[in-house]
Amino acid sequence: MRILVLGAGGTGGYFGGRLAASGADVSFLLRPVRAGRIRHDGLQIRSPLGDVLCRPQVLVATELAAVAARQPFDLILLSCKAYDLDSAMDAIAPAVGPATRILPILNGLRHYPLLDARFGAERVQGGLCFINATLNAQGEIVHLDPVARLSFGERDERPAGAGLQALSGMCTTAGIEHRLSPRIELDAWAKYAFLCSVAASTCLLRGSIGRILATEGGAAFLGGIYAECTAVAAAEGEVLPEPVRAAALAILLREGSSQTSSMYRDLVAGKDVEALQIVGDMVHRAVRAGLSVMRLDAAWIHLQSYMAQRQAG
Ligand SMILES: NC(=O)C1=CN([C@@H]2O[C@H](COP(=O)(O)OP(=O)(O)OC[C@H]3O[C@@H](n4cnc5c(N)ncnc54)[C@H](OP(=O)(O)O)[C@@H]3O)[C@@H](O)[C@H]2O)C=CC1
Ligand SMILES: CC(C)(CO)C(=O)C(=O)O
Known part of the structure; x- marks a missing residue:
């Protein structure tokens, strides 16, 4: 199976790099600066699960059509930030x-x-993926803890097609923990409710889950914001099962936890954030469902203010 990975950041670089290093037929579609760096230095992953240096095929947008016409791609792994989706769709087309x-x-x-x-x-x-990964100043992928998991499946609960089954086999060969999910849309809501809670809380309250929990009212805030997210999921027809909610709350309420979110790391670094696509979208869904989500509202206002300040320079 021939795979094209759009993006070689924290997620695409990690999962695509591990697949490439295991011998899978993986090419990266990158913008010129990132492409130049990886062509020169290779793709380096620094990880508690083992470092990897590989030299995958790297393409830029102008080269893609000719390469794809000669040898079509079976799967495109899309790993851009959500605010880059329009340009990424143009690039992969x-x-x-x-x-x-x-x-x-x-x-x-x-x-x-x-x-x-x-x-x-x-x-x-x-x-969807579970990982805490970022780039360092040298452009290397830095995997911050041992969690690195992919989940994928056909939407509408169709049985997994040959492509996803092949991907599952390739992940096994590459040593990537993964799940071929029979209910990926439920899993996507489960992850969205959890991630949105972590991203909104860590950005609004400016600290890790452990730091928030150490404050008076912190645990109630985290439990409350997760309840807001699961209420939105339920209003959209995805009632998250009790074990899913218990597992999420166990992480959200783990004292001393260093868990943050990729949005928090970006915000602290002064970068653009997926505020609209993650927190704003949850708020907009709540409004459409007639739900009151005061904690999410506060986080969304905070993030809009951050973005306005960023744009003002
Ligand atoms: N990092 C993490 O720990 C986690 C992230 N996620 C989610 O995964 C998604 C990706 O995040 P992450 O990997 O961290 O993002 P990064 O910013 O680290 O990487 C995104 C990559 O996409 C590339 N890209 C964007 N647009 C284009 C384009 N038009 N053509 C070619 N390349 C493009 C960027 O290129 P360039 O370098 O040129 O900007 C960059 O290499 C996000 O939705 C995030 O929320 C989920 C779980 C954990
Ligand atoms: C769930 C979590 C926090 C880690 O995978 C995440 O998705 C993120 O940091 O963006």
Whole structure:
């Protein structure tokens, strides 16, 4: 199976790099600066699960159509930030042939209708990842703890097609923990409710879960914001099962936890954040459902203020 990975940041670089290092047929579609760096230095992963240095095939947008015409891609792993989705869709379009499937691993849910409208829902599969990874000043992928898990599946509970089964085999060969999910849409909501709680809380309250829990009112805030997110999920028809909620709350209420979120790391670094696509989208869904979500509202206002300050320079 031939895989194209759009993006070589924390997630695409980690999972695509591990697949490439294990011998899988993986190419990266990158913008010129990142492409130049990886062509020169290789793709380096620093990880508690073992470092990897590989030299995958690297393409830039202008090279893609010719390469895809010679050898079509079976799967495109989409690992951009949600605010780059439009440009990423333009970039991958020349590689989307009749049999190509697209597997996004972005956070949130807002990208699905956009990908469906552009490429057709039958091509877009369900995906998500659990990892804490970032880039260092040298452009290396720094994996921050031992968690690194992919989940993927067909949407609408269709049985997994040959492409996802092949990907599962490739992940096994590469030593990537993964799950071929029979209910990826439920899993996507479970992750969105959890991630949105972590991202909104750590950004609004400016600290790790452990630091928030050490404050008076911190535990009630974290439990409350998760309840807001699960209420939105239920209003949209995804009632998260009790074991799923218990597992999320166990992480959200773990004293001393250093857990933050990729959004928090970006915010502390002064970078752009997926505020609209993660927290804003949850708030907008709550408004449509007539739900009151005061904690999410506060986080969304805070993030909008952050972005306005950032734009003002
Ligand atoms: N990092 C983490 O720990 C986790 C992140 N996530 C989610 O995964 C998604 C990706 O995050 P992450 O990997 O951290 O993001 P990064 O910013 O680290 O990487 C994104 C990559 O996409 C590339 N890209 C964006 N647009 C284009 C384009 N048009 N053409 C080519 N390349 C493009 C960027 O290129 P360039 O370098 O040129 O900007 C960059 O290499 C997000 O939705 C995030 O919320 C989920 C779980 C954990
Ligand atoms: C769930 C979590 C916090 C880690 O995978 C995440 O998705 C993120 O940091 O963006």
